[in-house]
Amino acid sequence: MTSTKQNGEVRIGYFVCHCGHNIGATIDVLKVADVIKNLPGVVISREYKYMCSDPGQEMIQEDIKEHNLNRIVVAACSPLLHENTFRRATEKAGINQYYFHMVNIRENASWVHVDKAEATRKAIDLSRAAIQRVFFHQALEKKQVSINPNVLVVGGGISGIHAALTLAKAGKKVYLVERDPTIGGLMAKFDKTFPTLDCAACILTPKMTEVKNHPNIELMTYSEVEKVSGFVGQYKATIKRKPRYIKEDVCVGCLDCIDACIYKDGKYYDEFNVGLSKRKPVYIPFPQATPQLVVFDPEACVRLKRGKCKETCVEKCDRDAIDFDQKEKFEEIEIGSVIVATGFQIFDAKKIPYYGYGKYQNVYNALEIERLVNSSGPTGGQVVMRNGEVPKKIGIIHCVGSRDEKTNIWCSRVCCTYSVKLAHLLKELSGADVYNFYIDMRTPGKGQEEFYNQVMREGVHFIRGRVAEVTDWAAEKEEQGKLIIRVEDTLIGVVRRIPVDMVVLGVGVEPHSDADKIRRLFNISCSTEGFYLEKHPKLAPFDTASDGVYIAGGCQGPKDITDAVAQAGAAAAEALALIDKGFIEMEPNTAFISEDNCSGCKSCIPLCPYTAISFDEEVFKAKINEVLCKGCGTCVAACPSAAIDQNLFTNDQIYNEIDGLLKYEIV
Amino acid sequence: MSEKPKVAFYWCASCGGCEESIVDLAEGLLDVIEKVDIVFWPVAMDFKTSDVEAMADKSIFASFINGCIRTSEQEEMAHLLRKKSKVVVAYGSCAHTGGIPGLANQFAREQILTYVYDEAPTVTNENKVRPEVEHRMNGASVTLPAFRNVVRTLDQVIDVDYYIPGCAPTPKIAQEALQILLSGELPPNATVLAPDIALCDQCPRKDSKPEEFEYHGFKRPQWTDIDPEKCFLAQEIFCMGPATRGGCESLCIGGNMPCTGCFGPTCRVKDQGAKILSSICSALSAKDKDEIEKILDSIPDPLGTFYRYGLAGSLLRRNVKLPVS
Structure with missing residues (x-):
């Protein structure tokens, strides 16, 4: 290995886990340990029933000290489960945690194969790849980023309302964005709720009023999230405020303009009554709508459609609250975390x-x-x-x-x-x-x-x-x-x-037919049917794969009010935990540009999904903001002159991993 | 005389442009001749193979070999010069990465021979005569070098110490490389004697490339009224510049033609064609399969575009264990 020169003497400890019968029943763990023992650089190779147990971790730590190991490879389950466990164990024994590498021989071998000999061979191949890889590992440090305590809640149904109120009561500033003219969501349309037959409006409207009046909640109805940038702790969102053609701070909700409208009777589809009645071009969705503001429907209002009308509504409004010249507005807000509660259809x-x-x-x-x-x-x-x-x-x-x-x-x-x-x-x-x-x-x-x-x-x-x-x-x-x-x-x-x-x-x-738009905005995944995907179906049903973005209510899957509220509370609690910690640690798997090698071709800049790459006009080179970088590797793969490399995934690491994977003849 | 380092020039499968580039050194050539003793240069001076065979091993300081390896004779000469030289320099694209002749690796040996000796429109070959390695007639025998199955780069045949890139190397790059080699302070083995940064770094048009862009399709330069000031890629004219080592003084760009990639990739890149493909394809405007196909259709000869000089040395088809001869 060439890196022994640049990286000092490499002393690898290899530890393979039986995971009880999970691995041990399909893979000949003793043989794996035996084969790996003879690979270059491997000082010690051991197997153990449960590597993740305390005795297992202690064994690793003792070996590090006794054999002066400086690279650790554990072949066990998925890194998602125990990478952190072993990283901590490595760090405790006094070596940098990024000298550790994990091989998944459970999900990737024992669980998916029945042929023991082949599964064993695969475990050996995967392990050999890791052994060759860790030669090129380097010490890395986690970075800390502070958390903006403000929270964006998307969706003003019962889930969004409950999450917003929980956060606001804890003293956090909340932006509650709802695309309809009123909050309340589907629940506001219900009559009685099962199984207790509580009147939906009686239990919901007090909460709606509380949202409106809470000093910590900035309610943005008739608004949509247009753009999101940044990363956990430091998100920026652009909110599109659709024009109601009403001065929100002037209108008192007297509804005189509705009476005065040139249409004597309703003529247009009433969204709130799902078409069972008709409304006028100027309307309020329902009597308890929050905020108590009328809306002009630009598709229906004669003045807005044709530019000409008797404007009886304007005449009637003694507060001069009607403004037909209103335009769409865009507001930028800064938040540290997001709760998506957009519901279902x-x-x-x-x-x-x-x-x-x-x-x-x-x-x-x-x-x-x-x-x-x-x-x-x-x-x-x-x-x-x-x-x-x-x-x-x-x-x-x-x-x-x-x-x-x-x-x-x-x-x-x-x-x-x-x-x-x-x-x-x-x-x-x-x-x-x-x-x-x-x-x-x-x-x-x-x-x-x-x-x-x-x-x-x-x-x-x-x-x-x-x-x-x-x-x-x-x-x-x-x-x-x-x-x-x-x-x-x-x-x-x-x-x-x-x-x-x-x-x-x-x-x-x-799922909402346009659920994909929100999904893309916040970079969250969805399951096959289109409901937003939780980080873990049992242990983190309110969290997503996007750090600092939580989900609650019907957007995550079918559920009743009880469960939606419970999930909204849980999501709010998660956001609070993040906020009160004050900072997060960033995985150092970021990409970096070698300034000497960058030709300034700008190929990488439009590709970054996190807008982490900018162009420095002075030196004419691209630069990566490592706080924004999520380590997706897109720019690394696309850099035409390979001037970009990525921590934990350097070209040397990947090539040698592949090389190790393909060396069949050693077995 | 004998104090001067001995130097050899040889050509394998090449067009002769590399030889021309030595002559292009013009007055510079005289400086070279003053500093070295040219002991072998078939294109310009009358030496025989036997002269080289007679030399002591490692007695030549440096052999500059251009062209890729297609025939048995080229292979033999490469081995011979390797044996007799301290330093072997792959000179020019063909020796370095395979060059234009390397594109022949798209076709099997038999396909090439069939076309060239039977099917080409300019050929009349009623007796189906094919070149033979040995032909006997009236008791005498004549021989020809064998035509190998694949085109290889020089370093796929012998160990190569240094590379001078280019199709052909520019006088500047050649002279600088010679100076480095003659300075006595040899760079690390396997160094490409040219800047290790992509061409965009030196491109006179680099200011005109926008930060945000995507490709909707590619125009062919010969059918396009090319803006002489603007980045070719920004004009959606395919340019290898971002994936190609600089050092050529942007000669093609200066002639209002996009880079075709002759200097090869930077040392960090294993496969130049794959790298530019990865880069370009990440920035296509297309969102579905049909749109993607349409954009890719605007590049009629992908292999000749992305691998114009690099096919023989690339990772493509390298798992095919075709016997060389």
Whole structure:
């Protein structure tokens, strides 16, 4: 090895772990230790049942001292699990932790192979690669970066609200950004919440008001995150403020302008009532909207569309709050951490045409029913169908766009219980006979099964079977004018036709169709269905792979209010832990440019996803800000004259690792 | 006379441009001749192989060998000069990285012979005559060097001490290299005797390259009205400059033509073509497969573009264990 000259004498200690049977049952660990023992540079080669245990770590430390080792290779599980354990052990024994290297022979060999001889050979190859690599390791130091205590919360639904309030109460400044004109999210549209039948508005609106009034929260509604740069502790975000055409600091929410609008009645799709009612071009989403500010819809307002109108609204507003010249504004904020709580969307039932949504007017989705049964909804809580009649018989179909290979395969978790809840409410308000059609009843969680039992006792019918279709084709006289639900009742093994007046589709939930935009902005990953990916499914369900970016609520996966709030609290606590520590340590795996070698070709500059590379016009060379660098290696690979190298991944390290991997003949 | 260091020049598979570059030293050549004793230079002086064979081992101070190795004769001469010389210098792109003749490694030996002796439009060869290593006629025998399976760089055949890059090396680079070698203070082994920084460093157009850019496709220089002041890549004309060692005084750039990469990569790069590909492809504007294809289609001869001088010495096809002869 050439590096022995530049790096002094290299004395490697090699330690291979059985991980109980995890590795030991598939890989001949004794043989691996034996083969590696004879490689150049290896002073000692040992195997042990659990390397990560205290005795295992002590063994490494004693060997370092006794044999004067200056390189440590541990072949065990994934570095994600125990790299830090062994780095600390190495450091404790008095040598720089970056002289340690970990080989994963569990996930990469024993767990994925059945042929013992081949798995053993692979473990040897992987280990040999590491042995050749560590010759070129160098001592490195972690850098500390301070944390900006301000937090950005994206999304003003119940998760975002709860996270923002938790942080604000702890004395942290919070920017709460919501793209709609009001906070409240989906929960604000619900009538009662399961399983306790608390009125959603009664428990939510006080929290909304608290957000508005909290001195530590800067509420940015009708706004979107446009750009994010920086890194954990030091993020910068550009927030797009969409124009409401209202001076926010002048408007008091008297709503006189809405009355004065030249449109006497609503004419446009009312987002809040999911289309069950119409609103005017100037509107407030709902009476408790927070902030209490009207919005002008630029697609609908005659003045904004054509530049000409009688402007009765302006005339009426005695505070001069209306400003038709408002433009989009961009504000830059500085924060140290981010909580993404952008929620989910409901499944579009039109994608299942045989359930008749959008075709038969009396087929509703569940969110429409939430509005319909709501006392402040479009009908004042009267269950009146689109045809003006009160239904006598109602069918609620579960799993619409859930547990279905043709649409979404996952269970949406909330639909069974909300369907039970809607059955209860509809029956209570209309006196109708209610049928629930389910595949499996899934009512986990505190009090939910009890609630299901209660509603069953109330006389709601439950039929087990996936509904085949909803049709208006009447087979007999009494079916005429009805919607017929065709279903196999799997409990009695009979195909049934059940005529009803109203059909409610228990639609599932799915990631927002534009979830990818936020995902890219914050550099977080998503699982296959598109929900944001947590750092660990069990131990860090609120954290992401992007440092300082946390997730909460429906954007991470289907969940009810209880779980969304719990996760939001956890995410806020994580952010607080980060903030109160005050600094973070950066892994020194950063790229660096050798000034003598850089030709100033600028090839690297546009490639950096973290904008860590800048160009120094004075010396005409590129420079990397090591605090911004995340060590992705893009610039290293792309530098056409190899003037960029990366700590922990130098060319020498990688080439020798590959070389070690491909030396079959030694075995 | 005998006090002066002995020097040999030899050519293998090359175009003769490298020999020309020695002559291009002009008055400089006289300085060289004054300082050294040229003991072998087939292109200019009448020596025979047997003269070299008669010399004592290591008696030549430096042999400057240009051209790559394609035939048995070139191979033999390379070995012979290695034996007789203290220092062997690979002179010019072909000896250094394979050069233009190295592009022949895209084709099998038989493909080349079939085309050249049978199929080329200018060839009439009714009797299907092929060159033979030995031909006997009327009791006499004539021989030709064997045509090897692949083109090799000089250092794939013999140990090489130094490299002078370029197609051909510029007089300046050649003279500086000679001076270094004759100074008596020899640089570390395997050094390329040219600056170890990419051409952009010296490019007169470097100010005009923007920091943010992406490639939407590449224009061919012969069909483009080229802005003589602006960075070629910024004009979406493919230029090897970022991946090529400088030291050529930006001659092509000065002639309003992009760099084609003849000086080879910097010492830190193992494969010049792969490096520029990695760099260029990271900056394509395309987001999907079709768009990517479209941009790549604007480079009609990728191998000849990215590996114009470097194919023989590159990592490509190196795992093919083709016998050399």
